[in-house]
Every structure is written in C-alpha cells, then in structure tokens.
C-alpha cells in the first residue's frame with residue numbers, strides 16, 4: 001500500500017482519470033452499461049476546462065443546446081449522471097498507474113496534504129484533457145513550506161478548515177491575482193460594512209487593471225470605496241517569518257510599481273494566479289504517447305494496453321477533433337467496448353433510453369414515458 005495513502009485501496013470496475021465533460025458523460029454511459037465507476041480529478045470541482053477556464057462563456061455548438069455556458073454544461077452533465085451517483089474524488093492528482101500481476105490496474109493519487117488514495121480496477125479510462133490543471137505557483141523561493149502542515153498559511157485551492165469566519169476576521173489575508181477568481185474570492189472574504197474586523201483583506205495585483213466583467217469591476221470598486229478591502233499593487237519577491245519561528249509566515253515583501261518596495265503583513269496568502277495544464281504524471285506511466293496524446297482505436301477508444309481507454313482531448317486517432325461533441329461520441333463507444341471486455345461472451349444489445357424498460361429502471365424513470373403518453 002502507498003505509505004501516503006490514508007485508506008486501503010478501493011476496488012471498482014472502472015476508474016476514470018479526470019472529471020471534465022468527457023469523463024462525466026463517460027460515467028453516464030458506463031452507468032447505462034451497468035459498469036460501476038469512480039472519477040478522480042485534481043481540481044476542486046468537476047467540469048474540466050469548461051468549469052475551470054470558461055465557466056461563464058457561451059458554448060454554441062452542443063447538439064440540441066443552442067447556447068450554454070461552461071458552468072451550465074457541467075451542471076447538466078452532473079444532473080444527468082445523478083441516477084448512477086458515482087463517487088467523485090476531487091483535489092486528487094492521479095500520480096501512479098501500474099499493471100498488477102492479476103491483469104487489473106493499480107492507481108494511486110496524492111492530494112495537497114501529502115496523503116492520497118489507491119484504486120484497483122480492471123478498466124481505466126484516461127479522460128485527462130490537456131493534462132492535470134494545477135494552480136500557477138508564486139515564484140518566491142521558500143514560500144512553498146507554508147503550504148503544508150495542519151494550519152497552512154499559503155493555500156492555492158479553496159480554504160482549509162482552519163479558515164473559519166471568526167478566525168478570518170482577525171487575520172491579514174492577501175488574495176493575489178487579477179482575474180475573476182481572485183476578485184470574487186477577495187469580495188467573498190471582505191467583511192460586511194461596519195463589521196468589527198481587526199484583520200484586513202488585501203487584493204494584491206501587479207496592475208490596477210483586472211480581467212473581469214463590468215459587473216464584477218463595479219462590485220470591486222464599491223468594496224474598495226467602502227474600505228471593505230484594500231488594493232495593493234505589487235509583486236511578491238520575498239517574505240518575513242515571525243521572530244523565533246521560521247515556520248510562521250508574518251509578511252510579504254513586495255516589489256511595487258516604479259522600483260519601489262513594501263512590506264505587507266500576511267497571516268494567510270491565497271494565490272489565485274490561474275491554472276496551467278500539466279501532462280505531469282501521465283507522461284511517466286510508460287504509455288505510448290504521440291505528441292503528448294494517447295493513440296486509440298477510433299472504434300473503441302482502446303489504447304494499446306488491454307483495459308486502458310482514452311477519451312476526450314487527451315486521445316488521438318485519424319480525424320480527431322478536440323470538441324466536446326466528439327468527446328461525447330468517444331465516451332459512448334468506449335463504454336460499449338468496455339462492457340464487451342468486462343463481460344466477454346455476453347450478447348450486446350443496442351437499447352434506446354426512450355423505450356428500454358431496463359435502461360429506464362437504471363435511470364430511475366421507469367413508467368415515466370408511459371405516463372407521458
């Protein structure tokens with residue numbers, strides 16, 4: 001067992017690496033094939049690129065959905081998947097994939113707290129898109145030491161349990177970044193007007209211009225005008241620790257515009273510098289990659305490794321297009337192929353959700369179509 005893993009390996013029929021649109025629709029299709037699956041994504045929320053990179057931008061080329069935002073698509077896919085309710089492991093980077101002597105796959109993941117999970121599955125689906133989305137890190141050497149431990153002071157994703165509203169009111173919190181995620185977080189943390197808050201919320205950005213929608217810009221300006229948060233222009237270049245405690249962050253050293261320098265008190269630093277995809281561990285699993293993509297059989301999405309499939313942006317076959325609609329098609333073919341592999345000799349029927357009592361039973365809608373007439 002992985003010494004870092006907190007719990008024993010989970011056995012499942014299928015493990016999906018990724019929780020982007022390809023993975024979510026694949027999980028639905030596996031559900032229709034009565035294959036139990038689990039999903040793992042390094043991001044704190046499902047939806048892949050749609051949710052992480054363009055949640056509010058419109059998508060116009062989904063069949064039957066003339067316009068739909070990245071966020072809405074994710075919500076709809078999750079809603080469609082609900083009857084099967086597959087476990088979704090978020091904040092977990094799948095770091096290892098190995099074939100076991102019994103032919104099944106052994107996978108392990110790590111999370112930000114240096115623990116992780118292991119799985120054993122006969123079927124693995126790589127739906128890793130353009131790679132694992134990892135937060136862009138601060139470029140200050142040594143700052144990473146404050147990311148760990150029971151009370152981390154630097155946090156790239158979400159907020160640790162120690163960040164209670166009461167504790168936050170007393171802290172100097174710096175949100176570093178210039179996009180919507182940074183501004184939204186700063187506004188969310190800013191105390192209400194007139195609240196007794198001995199700490200301070202600072203939005204730190206290298207320039208006074210933000211990459212945000214006008215409504216968010218207006219909300220930011222209002223919060224700044226009311227003194228609910230402060231804006232500081234600068235770039236972190238160093239840090240100070242508490243006297244006699246090198247493990248406790250106390251302040252950030254900043255390079256400020258015009259070759260200036262400033263010291264900013266800092267109990268908690270929340271960098272929101274965007275995400276960058278990293279093929280990362282996948283490149284180390286000894287799989288045959290073609291220009292960072294996994295070649296597959298376009299009839300089944302099977303890779304050269306038995307029991308290992310690839311769907312969505314990560315795969316490659318003649319005519320491949322990196323589009324969501326293509327990922328949905330691939331997910332459907334992969335689920336059929338996986339069912340044939342898992343249950344050799346069993347006749348595969350093509351059933352319609354419209355008319356199949358079995359599929360409707362799986363979907364929890366048995367009787368609904370008769371009632372609809």
Ligand SMILES: Cc1cc2nc3c(=O)[nH]c(=O)nc-3n(C[C@H](O)[C@H](O)[C@H](O)COP(=O)(O)OP(=O)(O)OC[C@H]3O[C@@H](n4cnc5c(N)ncnc54)[C@H](O)[C@@H]3O)c2cc1C
Nearest residue numbers: 018020021022042048049094128129131132133312313324
């Ligand atoms: C700005 C923008 C606009 C777009 N507009 C459109 C459009 O209008 N129409 C269209 O069809 N397509 C559009 N696309 C493309 C579309 O978003 C992608 O084709 C689609 O997201 C691919 O889905 P996927 O599930 O294969 O991969 P992704 O969405 O990339 O999801 C992959 C997931 O796998 C996770 N992951 C990877 N490796 C690991 C690992 N080792 N461990 C754990 N997790 C891992 C990643 O964190 C990620 O969440 C657009 C893309 C962008 C960037």
